[in-house]
Amino acid sequence: MEADISFIGLFLQASLLVKFVMLTLLSLSVISWAVIIQRRRLLTTAKQSSIKFEDRFWSGVDLNKLYKEISARQDGNEGLEALFHTGFKEYARLSKLNGKVPAAVMDGSYRAMRVSLSREMEKLETHLPLLATIGSTSPYIGLFGTVWGIMNSFIALGAVENATLAMVAPGIAEALIATAMGLFAAIPAVIAYNRFTTQVDSIEMSYANFMEEFSSILHRQAYSEKDEG
Template sequence: MSAELSILDLFLLASPLVKTVMLILLGFSIASWAMIIQRRKILIAARNQLQQFEDKFWSGADLSKLYAEVTAREHIEGIESLFVAGFKEFARLRKSNLNTPQAVVDGTHRAMRVALSREVDNLETHLPFMATVGSISPYIGLFGTVWGIMNSFIALGAVEQATLAMVAPGIAEALVATAMGLFAAIPAVMAYNRFTHNVEKLENSYGNFMEEFSSILQRQTSAAHSNAQ
């Protein structure tokens, strides 16, 4: 047997079970990287949208015109969905009989809270899968390694004189499973931690906007209620 073996050679020489483990880990790695790339794009877009909308919102734009501008678009997401949900409920409650300032503000706040929960759920899509890959991949790889090394030692028991050259390829192909487990787990864990932090920052920003927007609507409702009396 050649003293130098490539990763492909080690895969081809591995037992069927170890090959299955390697293929599972390879699938985990490919799926994880695809989700990492997708989540990164989505979170960057959400952060940019947050900045652009807040700049427009705090520039003193008329809320009715801003609402019409946002709802004119076909796809509404992120902080814009909170604004639309809040302003829509605000307008609906203002037209109802239960138009006391506190009732209007409470209803608006509940509508935005539901929208916030929905947006956070969207941002956290695929994060549990990354956490799962990061948690179980090393153990799956270790299982393949233990199985491969066990088979190597069982094979050694069938020969009278064992040498390092005989056992080394079997151990090497088994250790590849552990390496693949780490290769799948490390990027997934790093991405999960980073993306979770980014989602928390976005959620805090959305929550701050929600409270500030509620305060603005409360002031408007209180002023209108005072003028009506």
């Protein structure tokens, strides 16, 4: 009887443990691609929103008007909008309480923006560790299935007197498929993780730069209000 060398045939003929390894790797691959698609959309939207808001911010619009526009929205705000809204809100609140102490106003506003920055970065970095974990562990899971499958093949080979390559070929093939599936799950996850990490770092840098520039604007405004007062 000839062995079925198709992928489905090899899977059905595989031992229970090797089947479990293959199904695990298939599940990890599906999860990986779901995360990749979701993170790509999120990071692309974050980058586009950042560019759009910076264009609006540096267009010369009155900051009080911009703040009111953002506050009036019902869908909330994210990214640079969140940093601006949080910083300006804290600035306005502290100006009423510590109008004569610009340093206290600026310190409170800056700390509020730092907290907002941390929250925004946490959103962008969500699930990235999962990609790193899948990318680093999948090859070893596949290798475990390969070692187990080959071991069973040689055990079966040693139990017969007239052994041929055709007798062990299916077992070795199913074992090597486990390694292939491990690489299939790992490679996209590693590539995506490296790419997304670079994009997150770039976005974080743009957020931090905006925060420093906005703080400088608030600093000048705070001291000019003090001088006028």
